[in-house]
Amino acid sequence: MSGSAGQRLVPIVHHWRRSPTWLSWAFGETFGCLTGRNDVTRKRNTAFTMVELLVVIGIVAVLVSLMLPALKRARDSVKRTVCMNNLHQIELGVEAGARIGVRHDRRGGPGDGIWQCPADTFYPSYLLPGANPPFQYVRRSLYCEPDADISSYAFDSLPKAIINNPSRTVLVAEASAFAPWSWHSPSNWLIFSDAWNLVCFRDGHVKWTRTFWDGTSLPRGIPPPKPESDPPPSYDYQWSGK
Ligand SMILES: [Zn+2]
Numbered sequence: 001m002s003g004s005a006g007q008r009l010v011p012i013v014h015h016w017r018r019s020p021t022w023l024s025w026a027f028g029e030t031f032g033c034l035t036g037r038n039d040v041t042r043k044r045n046t047a048f049t050m051v052e053l054l055v056v057i058g059i060v061a062v063l064v065s066l067m068l069p070a071l072k073r074a075r076d077s078v079k080r081t082v083c084m085n086n087l088h089q090i091e092l093g094v095e096a097g098a099r100i101g102v103r104h105d106r107r108g109g110p111g112d113g114i115w116q117c118p119a120d121t122f123y124p125s126y127l128l129p130g131a132n133p134p135f136q137y138v139r140r141s142l143y144c145e146p147d148a149d150i151s152s153y154a155f156d157s158l159p160k161a162i163i164n165n166p167s168r169t170v171l172v173a174e175a176s177a178f179a180p181w182s183w184h185s186p187s188n189w190l191i192f193s194d195a196w197n198l199v200c201f202r203d204g205h206v207k208w209t210r211t212f213w214d215g216t217s218l219p220r221g222i223p224p225p226k227p228e229s230d231p232p233p234s235y236d237y238q239w240s241g242k
Pocket residue numbers: 079080083084117118119120174183184198
């Protein structure tokens with residue numbers, strides 16, 4: 001039985017090896033005018049020509065270049081989703097704060113990962129005192145900063161009692177929103193207007209929003225920002241509870 005099966009298999013493999021592959025055939029049909037191959041030569045020569053190989057490489061390169069932006073968009077979207085979930089978890093902790101307490105730092109205990117934004121991989125050096133030189137990007141996560149007990153997020157420390165507009169007033173946001181710059185959509189500038197950040201408001205909703213900067217005053221350090229630094233009304237957030 002095994003012998004007859006082998007005898008049947010051999011001619012099939014033999015035939016497949018000696019015939020033009022479907023890819024070679026497709027190129028012969030499609031690019032015959034470029035490669036100089038026609039029906040007669042195709043039957044004699046079943047190997048790839050250099051031109052065909054280069055065309056394949058070119059097509060693969062074009063496909064990869066088309067795919068890369070889509071992959072980057074997908075990765076960015078996942079990072080924003082994780083970050084948004086972190087802010088929701090922190091807000092829930094604040095709501096329950098009277099009973100369980102809320103850690104505003106990153107050390108000790110499970111669940112501390114919620115204090116790290118996955119896009120937090122760099123920060124302006126002026127966020128940490130004594131940085132030298134004072135104005136450059138530090139290619140390290142703020143969350144992983146070894147000499148300070150800080151997270152990727154920061155609180156607007158306004159007392160709850162004076163909040164009149166909870167759906168516009170910041171409770172906790174990415175630390176980059178306070179500077180302002182952006183981890184998720186970085187720029188070559190250390191500070192820039194309309195940096196995109198995730199912000200959690202006093203009423204608990206989280207929004208991906210633009211951060212205002214007037215281009216004049218240089219923010220130094222993390223919060224609290226002054227109430228008079230509220231952005232124009234066209235922006236979706238405010239620091240003060242007005
Ligand atoms: Zn984030």
